[in-house]
Amino acid sequence: MSGFRETFGVISRNLNWYPKHMNTGLKQMQAKLRSVDCVLEIHDARVPLSGRNPNFSHLLVGEKPHIVVLNKVDLISSESKRKIKDIYEKTVTKNLIFTNCKNDQDSGVKKIVPMIRDLIENSNRYHRTGMDEYNAMVIGIPNVGKSSFINITRAKNLKKATALKVAPSAGVTKMVHMRVKISTNPLIYLFDTPGILTPRVPDPTAAIKLAVCGGFPDHDVGLMLIADYILFTLNKQKKFRYTSFLGLEEPCDCITTALTKGAIHTNRMLNLKSYIATGPVKKPDFDLMAKMFIDKFRKAEFGKVVLDDIDQFTQFEEVSDDIDLKENEVFERSTNT
Ligand SMILES: Nc1nc2c(ncn2[C@@H]2O[C@H](COP(=O)(O)OP(=O)(O)OP(=O)(O)O)[C@@H](O)[C@H]2O)c(=O)[nH]1
Ligand SMILES: [Mg+2]
Structure with missing residues (x-):
């Protein structure tokens, strides 16, 4: 057979999903930032470009030490992994880890604790200077494996059982959770958060x-x-x-x-x-x-x-200025769940 479609054609309606828990969750996450030393942004490695929420960097990351985790690496080829690594290291950050949270022997999972420790120890912690415990917040769009990531780093480092609920559908985590301990030496806690999309996915x-x-x-x-x-x-x-x-x-x-x-x-x-x-x-x-x-x-x-x-790939999309929290509130009223 030849003559496959060159383009997908028109998608007749906008695909937007911004239920109330995302707006509430985003506000909870922003409120928690005061007690956070580092932000871990988790992505699905199958959508390394379109899977980035462009609002995260200004709404949640700011000047904090920042790690990008490309999860579900078991679902992409090693050649794609090399290309994605190159793109991210050149344009986003060198603090990059690929993980497979289905494999407790995964080499990426082993790198998490040392990377968090090194980044925080070499950063300005402002009002948290001198505190023994390190807190990191795990953020990402829905279903990328945020809760799985916390469970597996905890299991790997502390040999402790699963702490958070995981499922193959979007919107499982609906609020910012109690922090979960993933390491004793150094003492590191991770906050699990709900998956957050932009109120309107423009493309x-x-x-x-x-x-x-x-x-x-x-x-x-x-x-x-x-x-x-x-x-x-x-x-x-x-x-x-x-x-x-x-x-x-x-x-x-x-x-x-x-x-x-x-x-x-x-x-x-x-x-x-x-x-x-x-x-x-x-x-x-x-x-x-x-x-x-x-x-x-x-x-x-x-x-x-x-x-x-x-x-x-040429560059990541610019942050869209017209999406702010006021607009989030408008969308919240127009969606359910
Ligand atoms: N193949 C593969 N599946 C994974 C990996 N990590 C997580 N998953 C699966 O992805 C699905 C979503 O995982 P969760 O940990 O619930 O994702 P989440 O980001 O917390 O999702 P929300 O709370 O809904 O935002 C589950 O079915 C996991 O088993 C991975 O590295 N590889
Ligand atoms: Mg979750």
């Missing part, structure tokens, strides 16, 4: 990429739209392993056709009552198929994929 393509990585609730975006973007991406990157899961003879660029064939192949059919035919009528279970397709992609079963075009 619809960036928004759909975040949705593919689970940064928005799947049902708010629509399973078919997410599945379609995944199919588009896999074809564009010539990763055709999905064909065997869907029982396709060749790659296909139409999500309805792909999932229909997949439903027949895997026997995910719905039996519907018919008022015309004598027996029940079989129909593909699109929701189930789309969900399975998305889940497999998110586990990198169709290949390791970076959704941003890191080869074409």
